[in-house]
Amino acid sequence: MKASALVRIATQSILRNKMRTLLTMLGIVIGVAAVIVMVAVGQGAQANIEAQIRGLGTNMLMVMAGSSSQGGVSQGAATFNRLTIEDAEKLEREATLLAAVSPVVFSRGQIIGGAGNWRTAIIGAAPNYQTIRDWPVDSGSFFSAADLRSVRRVTVLGRTVANALFPDADPVGQQIRVRNVPFTVIGVLTAKGQTAGGNDQDDTILIPYTTARAYLSGHFRIGQIIASTFSPGDIPAAQQEIRAIMRESHRIPDGDDDDFTIRNQDDIAAAAQGTTRVMSLLLAAIASISLLVGGIGIMNIMLVSVTERTREIGIRMAIGARGSDVMAQFLVESIVISLVGGLIGLALGFASGVLLAHLTGWAVAMSPQAALIAIAFSAAVGVFFGFYPARKAAALDPIQALRYE
Amino acid sequence: MPTADIPVIRLQGVTKVYSPGENAVHALAGVDLEIRRGELVAIMGASGSGKSTMMNILGCLDTPTAGRYELDGIDITGLTKNALADLRSLKIGFVFQGFNLLARTTALENVELPLLYDRAGRFAPAASPAPEALRRVGLGERMHHVPSQLSGGQQQRVAIARALVTNPSLILADEPTGNLDSHTSLEIMALFQELNAQGITIVLVTHEPDIAAHAHRVIEMRDGHIVRDARVDAPLDAAAELAQLQVAS
Numbered sequence: 001m002k003a004s005a006l007v008r009i010a011t012q013s014i015l016r017n018k019m020r021t022l023l024t025m026l027g028i029v030i031g032v033a034a035v036i037v038m039v040a041v042g043q044g045a046q047a048n049i050e051a052q053i054r055g056l057g058t059n060m061l062m063v064m065a066g067s068s069s070q071g072g073v074s075q076g077a078a079t080f081n082r083l084t085i086e087d088a089e090k091l092e093r094e095a096t097l098l099a100a101v102s103p104v105v106f107s108r109g110q111i112i113g114g115a116g117n118w119r120t121a122i123i124g125a126a127p128n129y130q131t132i133r134d135w136p137v138d139s140g141s142f143f144s145a146a147d148l149r150s151v152r153r154v155t156v157l158g159r160t161v162a163n164a165l166f167p168d169a170d171p172v173g174q175q176i177r178v179r180n181v182p183f184t185v186i187g188v189l190t191a192k193g194q195t196a197g198g199n200d201q202d203d204t205i206l207i208p209y210t211t212a213r214a215y216l217s218g219h220f221r222i223g224q225i226i227a228s229t230f231s232p233g234d235i236p237a238a239q240q241e242i243r244a245i246m247r248e249s250h251r252i253p254d255g256d257d258d259d260f261t262i263r264n265q266d267d268i269a270a271a272a273q274g275t276t277r278v279m280s281l282l283l284a285a286i287a288s289i290s291l292l293v294g295g296i297g298i299m300n301i302m303l304v305s306v307t308e309r310t311r312e313i314g315i316r317m318a319i320g321a322r323g324s325d326v327m328a329q330f331l332v333e334s335i336v337i338s339l340v341g342g343l344i345g346l347a348l349g350f351a352s353g354v355l356l357a358h359l360t361g362w363a364v365a366m367s368p369q370a371a372l373i374a375i376a377f378s379a380a381v382g383v384f385f386g387f388y389p390a391r392k393a394a395a396l397d398p399i400q401a402l403r404y405e
Numbered sequence: 406m407p408t409a410d411i412p413v414i415r416l417q418g419v420t421k422v423y424s425p426g427e428n429a430v431h432a433l434a435g436v437d438l439e440i441r442r443g444e445l446v447a448i449m450g451a452s453g454s455g456k457s458t459m460m461n462i463l464g465c466l467d468t469p470t471a472g473r474y475e476l477d478g479i480d481i482t483g484l485t486k487n488a489l490a491d492l493r494s495l496k497i498g499f500v501f502q503g504f505n506l507l508a509r510t511t512a513l514e515n516v517e518l519p520l521l522y523d524r525a526g527r528f529a530p531a532a533s534p535a536p537e538a539l540r541r542v543g544l545g546e547r548m549h550h551v552p553s554q555l556s557g558g559q560q561q562r563v564a565i566a567r568a569l570v571t572n573p574s575l576i577l578a579d580e581p582t583g584n585l586d587s588h589t590s591l592e593i594m595a596l597f598q599e600l601n602a603q604g605i606t607i608v609l610v611t612h613e614p615d616i617a618a619h620a621h622r623v624i625e626m627r628d629g630h631i632v633r634d635a636r637v638d639a640p641l642d643a644a645a646e647l648a649q650l651q652v653a654s
């Protein structure tokens with residue numbers, strides 16, 4: 001039998017039961033739409049994270065306190081604080097492969113100035129921090145090596161803080177109080193945006209780490225030392241170099257484990273993506289279940305259809321249809337239902353994705369691959385769930401079928 | 406090409422046993438039969454005598470439990486289901502008591518149905534023989550009517566056109582007039598006689614002696630046996646009877 005004839009017969013019989021077909025299709029429509037939207041949300045989140053990690057800075061390396069189990073980057077939680085400013089200074093002095101090094105000391109606290117007060121992250125760093133994180137200023141300047149050496153009370157504001165405290169004016173030159181210590185604002189950073197976790201990277205102020213140690217000590221812990229290499233190719237060697245210097249600095253005997261962890265951007269990306277990948281897979285899996293339910297709906301209706309049309313099957317067989325012709329007829333019918341449902345679901349999925357992105361501001365990445373996969377998947381659902389009813393139809397005995405009331 | 410002296414149908418010692426064992430039903434108990442090209446044969450017999458069973462076997466819908474069946478010289482013993490389907494497509498047209506047309510499908514589409522399954526590729530898609538088949542049964546004007554818009558007699562004509570359309574060696578009709586009134590039955594018999602005069606071999610089953618009287622040959626069955634097989638010297642001419650009725654009324 002010709003494919004065109006099969007499709008024509010399938011379409012005719014589908015159109016004969018419009019309402020029923022529509023309801024059956026709905027399962028597939030919703031399933032495919034759900035898969036499209038969920039995959040888009042997952043991919044959007046991943047793309048977001050990738051962009052952010054690229055935004056961390058170029059050729060960046062990060063040293064953190066605490067050992068990590070072999071290879072398990074995601075488990076490298078700091079067990080106790082063993083990073084010191086001296087570690088950072090030693091790296092700065094001795095490492096040959098590092099272009100820039102900066103300790104990162106971290107605290108949260110109240111700042112007062114301009115329009116009011118604001119609770120934010122206070123980061124103490126070296127001037128190199130700006131180079132490593134590749135973070136330009138909107139106005140003013142970043143603090144200098146001289147500021148660091150002279151332990152000056154100067155600060156650079158993140159965009160969010162600047163907007164909160166000085167909505168109308170340029171904050172550069174203004175005085176603010178950080179934990180009641182007066183500081184002069186010397187610069188405002190460009191906006192970096194949110195992290196995937198929803199953290200606002202611009203909700204922060206930066207001060208020289210020497211100043212942090214001198215004026216705000218007791219509140220600070222040194223979270224990380226960040227560094228950058230001259231080129232991406234240097235990263236593996238630089239990691240080795242950092243490790244040697246750090247072990248020496250921490251006087252770790254040969255054979256003992258590191259009490260710090262070095263991560264490069266790929267490690268960070270992998271850790272972050274690991275979580276979102278699991279999340280996207282989970283979302284897609286849940287969405288696939290609705291597709292599965294849609295498929296079962298098709299199977300159910302096809303079984304009803306085979307029973308209803310037993311006599312028709314008998315007639316077709318009597319006038320020369322082979323079992324395979326009957327099988328093809330019912331298979332094509334279920335494939336047409338699921339494919340059309342899939343196409344409608346695709347359109348609905350794309351529309352909902354756009355709407356969702358619009359309403360929530362989430363990054364929603366819709367890809368042609370996801371569309372192709374959804375279409376292939378719905379056709380596969382048609383084949384899979386149409387197979388049993390079609391085989392049942394093909395196996396009918398023509399004499400019995402003709403006698404069926 | 407089958408030559409003229411090969412019978413369309415040759416049954417030798419054909420038996421059909423349903424549910425073998427204690428309660429076995431011997432629906433056919435050793436049937437020998439030969440039907441030649443161009444014959445118009447009526448099969449009669451009480452209900453349960455094995456007429457339908459025999460028609461099913463003749464139509465390659467069923468196979469004998471034992472014995473030999475040759476259709477156009479082809480022994481069907483041991484043929485696969487697919488081969489039987491192909492034989493049905495190539496050589497046989499069925500007409501049923503209950504018409505068995507596809508509902509909500511036009512007369513033309515019903516008649517075109519067998520062409521879908523024509524694996525021999527005998528019919529070019531451009532020149533469908535379906536309209537001509539409908540004209541032959543007198544329904545040239547009703548091609549786009551669906552069964553519910555047609556009378557019983559017209560529906561049976563559509564079914565006959567569907568049986569004709571592939572130009573089969575044999576048309577099998579199991580009680581084709583069973584659901585029709587006597588006048589319409591006569592019209593259907595006139596059509597069968599006309600087609601038979603054009604050379605088509607027809608085997609039909611009927612209860613009614615009035616209907617059987619239009620055949621050239623009447624076979625009577627009882628308990629799975631052929632108990633009588635007689636030529637009809639002067640078969641009734643259905644067309645003439647209809648003309649007479651017209652005059653009378």
Ligand SMILES: Nc1ncnc2c1ncn2[C@@H]1O[C@H](COP(=O)(O)OP(=O)(O)O)[C@@H](O)[C@H]1O
Binds near residue numbers: 430
């Ligand atoms: N599928 C079947 N299973 C069991 N017995 C059957 C079946 N078909 C027919 N029979 C039996 O075979 C006998 C002949 O039936 P059938 O050929 O239909 O007779 P007819 O058409 O002459 O009325 C009957 O006794 C009937 O009950």
Ligand SMILES: [Mg+2]
Binds near residue numbers: 456457458
């Ligand atoms: Mg019968």
